[in-house]
Amino acid sequence: MTSTDPQQPSTAAPDAAPDAAPEQLALLRETVRRARPRARAPQPAAAELPVARVLVDKGLAHLDQYYDYAVPAKMAETAQPGVRVRVRFGARVVEGRRSGGGLVDGFVVARLAASDYPGPLAPLSLVLSPEQVLTPALLRLCRAVADRYAGTLADVLSLAVPPRHARAEADPSPPPLPAPPAPDPGGWDRYPSGAGFLSALAGGESPRAVWTALPGPGWPEEIARAVAATLASGRGALVVLPDGRTTARVDAALTALLGPGHHTALTAELGQEERYRRWLAVSRGSVRAVAGTRAAMFAPVRDLGLLVVWDDGDGSHSDLHAPHPHARDVALLRAAEEGAGVLIGGLAVTVEAARLVATGWARPLVPDREGLRRAAPLVRTVGDLDLARDEAARAARLPTVAWQTAREALARGPVLVQVPRRGYVPRLACARCREQARCAHCVGPLEARGSDSLLHCVWCGRPEADWHCPECGSFRLRAQVVGARRTADELGRAFPAIPVRTSGRDAVLATVPGAPALVVATPGAEPVADGGYAAALLLDGWALLTRPDLRAGEEALRRWLAAAALVRPHAEGGTVVVVAEPTLRPVQALVRWDPAGHAATELQERAQLGLPPVSRMAALTGSPAAVADLLALTRLPPGADVLGPVPVPGPGEPQQRALVRVPPGQGAALATALKAAQAIRFARKQSDPVRVRIDPPDIG
DNA sequence: AGCACGCCGACT
DNA sequence: GTCGGCGTGCTC
Numbered sequence: 001m002t003s004t005d006p007q008q009p010s011t012a013a014p015d016a017a018p019d020a021a022p023e024q025l026a027l028l029r030e031t032v033r034r035a036r037p038r039a040r041a042p043q044p045a046a047a048e049l050p051v052a053r054v055l056v057d058k059g060l061a062h063l064d065q066y067y068d069y070a071v072p073a074k075m076a077e078t079a080q081p082g083v084r085v086r087v088r089f090g091a092r093v094v095e096g097r098r099s100g101g102g103l104v105d106g107f108v109v110a111r112l113a114a115s116d117y118p119g120p121l122a123p124l125s126l127v128l129s130p131e132q133v134l135t136p137a138l139l140r141l142c143r144a145v146a147d148r149y150a151g152t153l154a155d156v157l158s159l160a161v162p163p164r165h166a167r168a169e170a171d172p173s174p175p176p177l178p179a180p181p182a183p184d185p186g187g188w189d190r191y192p193s194g195a196g197f198l199s200a201l202a203g204g205e206s207p208r209a210v211w212t213a214l215p216g217p218g219w220p221e222e223i224a225r226a227v228a229a230t231l232a233s234g235r236g237a238l239v240v241l242p243d244g245r246t247t248a249r250v251d252a253a254l255t256a257l258l259g260p261g262h263h264t265a266l267t268a269e270l271g272q273e274e275r276y277r278r279w280l281a282v283s284r285g286s287v288r289a290v291a292g293t294r295a296a297m298f299a300p301v302r303d304l305g306l307l308v309v310w311d312d313g314d315g316s317h318s319d320l321h322a323p324h325p326h327a328r329d330v331a332l333l334r335a336a337e338e339g340a341g342v343l344i345g346g347l348a349v350t351v352e353a354a355r356l357v358a359t360g361w362a363r364p365l366v367p368d369r370e371g372l373r374r375a376a377p378l379v380r381t382v383g384d385l386d387l388a389r390d391e392a393a394r395a396a397r398l399p400t401v402a403w404q405t406a407r408e409a410l411a412r413g414p415v416l417v418q419v420p421r422r423g424y425v426p427r428l429a430c431a432r433c434r435e436q437a438r439c440a441h442c443v444g445p446l447e448a449r450g451s452d453s454l455l456h457c458v459w460c461g462r463p464e465a466d467w468h469c470p471e472c473g474s475f476r477l478r479a480q481v482v483g484a485r486r487t488a489d490e491l492g493r494a495f496p497a498i499p500v501r502t503s504g505r506d507a508v509l510a511t512v513p514g515a516p517a518l519v520v521a522t523p524g525a526e527p528v529a530d531g532g533y534a535a536a537l538l539l540d541g542w543a544l545l546t547r548p549d550l551r552a553g554e555e556a557l558r559r560w561l562a563a564a565a566l567v568r569p570h571a572e573g574g575t576v577v578v579v580a581e582p583t584l585r586p587v588q589a590l591v592r593w594d595p596a597g598h599a600a601t602e603l604q605e606r607a608q609l610g611l612p613p614v615s616r617m618a619a620l621t622g623s624p625a626a627v628a629d630l631l632a633l634t635r636l637p638p639g640a641d642v643l644g645p646v647p648v649p650g651p652g653e654p655q656q657r658a659l660v661r662v663p664p665g666q667g668a669a670l671a672t673a674l675k676a677a678q679a680i681r682f683a684r685k686q687s688d689p690v691r692v693r694i695d696p697p698d699i700g
Numbered sequence: 701a702g703c704a705c706g707c708c709g710a711c712t
Numbered sequence: 713g714t715c716g717g718c719g720t721g722c723t724c
Contacts, residue, residue, distance in 0.1 A: 067724035
């Protein structure tokens with residue numbers, strides 16, 4: 001019965017010649033019934049490896065598994081592992097005949113001689129393109145990322161493989177260029193182990209390092225040299241940067257060092273067609289080096305010799321889409337899979353990177369004292385004590401030291417003024433004791449809305465007419481962070497002859513000329529100045545430091561370093577004024593320019609407190625019942641701790657969040673356990689979902 | 701997730 | 713008798 005059914009080509013005997021008789025019978029039967037006038041003729045199966053294992057790309061979170069399909073003979077050559085296919089999925093078998101089921105896209109992950117599925121196999125409907133985009137290495141990486149983040153393979157694949165574009169596919173990619181010669185160390189000779197790192201790459205080794213980059217404009221070129229050294233060994237290289245602006249800088253440095261043809265930039269802003277065209281050039285082995293933003297971490301560079309992640313503390317390295325993989329962690333997984341070298345670099349050092357050094361997995365690649373002295377600006381602090389004595393600061397909001405530094409520096413070049421974004425922080429706090437101003441009804445944070453500066457609760461919206469501090473009784477609130485625009489106005493009045501430029505969220509300047517000017521920028525939007533800034537003023541440091549976040553100190557230091565690194569060296573008169581308490585650890589780390597030391601201390605403290613990244617955490621968010629249910633179903637690994645659940649603020653249905661914390665080494669077990677529990681809940685068809693996030697970014 | 705099957709009640 | 717409510721379970 002089965003063997004004569006037109007819809008079910010036999011897979012039992014791949015070498016059997018297709019039989020004409022049943023085909024004609026079937027046609028006859030179709031004609032008589034006339035129910036399915038367009039029913040397909042039976043398709044003979046491929047002679048070799050007639051089974052295709054397919055990853056069906058459907059948003060079925062719990063269906064993280066493969067399905068076997070029969071390979072029709074006419075697709076025998078094209079349906080190779082890694083190609084995109086279209087299959088009928090979800091059909092039902094009625095009287096031995098398939099009905100219903102929609103066409104969905106998927107990837108062939110393997111060709112097999114036989115299936116272990118006991119039922120009859122449906123045929124592949126279409127090979128969308130013969131391009132083998134999902135290489136075995138990429139599949140393994142995506143699998144590892146999905147496991148690491150308790151996510152599904154299909155979700156990770158949609159991050160890793162860009163959407164197809166037929167026109168881009170039709171164009172041939174040029175043949176790869178021969179490997180370039182190994183570069184000389186260039187700026188790497190400012191680091192004691194820099195030249196060694198480079199020659200190891202050029203010699204085909206895979207060194208791993210956490211690189212504390214010297215301030216100044218040299219780092220894009222240093223990255224380019226590391227890439228060139230890797231190419232010289234006949235291997236490929238991949239650089240991931242936090243945004244399009246820094247990607248462009250590294251891309252330019254690569255072009256300057258290598259000329260065109262060796263490398264390509266992969267960013268979202270290219271548009272689908274161009275992005276896919278370049279991605280294909282990489283996939284086809286035509287281009288061996290890639291610089292790009294976070295999704296580029298999956299780019300199928302062949303014979304990968306080096307993975308670079310620049311500024312891994314930047315939040316943009318975390319993907320917006322589930323399961324929110326972080327480029328640094330993808331790099332670590334990929335390095336393990338493909339035996340590549342790793343360079344985690346930045347002006348700052350994250351606690352995660354410090355851990356790689358502490359465990360011996362990576363070597364520190366740091367400048368010596370002398371190199372630092374030559375490259376870093378002078379850093380001065382303005383603390384509360386100074387501000388209290390400073391009558392002028394009250395009126396102008398600009399401490400006298402900052403004002404004097406700016407006036408003096410403006411004779412020699414541009415001055416950068418870093419101002420936290422308006423509405424960035426802690427909203428309002430008591431002017432005397434710094435206690436956060438909270439709503440008397442619901443404890444939500446207060447903010448001054450509109451121009452009338454009337455206080456309102458951010459959560460419940462109630463106005464607060466006569467606030468006073470519950471801790472100290474003061475009636476005075478510390479002013480909200482003044483935005484870049486108003487700061488620019490004030491500075492313009494203070495220095496009437498000097499042009500003022502702003503760079504912020506909506507209009508980011510990439511560069512400014514070396515002429516005297518005030519450049520007011522929000523963190524992350526600082527333009528690079530031609531010849532370096534003569535000085536930088538880092539205003540409202542308290543705002544960066546008082547954010548209710550585990551990473552507040554690390555993040556403040558990272559942003560200060562980014563701005564201060566654009567200033568000329570002290571020897572050339574470069575000065576940085578930071579308005580923050582000089583006793584605080586991040587401030588001291590800035591003054592000493594010691595991000596690695598700061599991260600190492602922070603790491604020790606986190607380890608003692610059982611906080612990430614030494615321990616691994618997962619956040620479970622959903623309705624109270626759903627979170628409790630998922631927790632009950634999860635077989636937690638030994639030593640796991642459940643924190644909460646606590647209510648999470650926000651509109652709509654009340655939500656809760658529980659944090660699960662596991663000791664070092666149990667991260668993979670935690671992800672596996674959570675995924676298994678999620679699968680049980682999905683199978684039970686409980687529509688009340690729980691969002692699971694490994695390494696939640698915002699643990700206060 | 702869809703989608704079809706199936707076992708109940710109100711209609712032609 | 714027959715239409716259709718959506719509870720249940722499967723999808724190669």
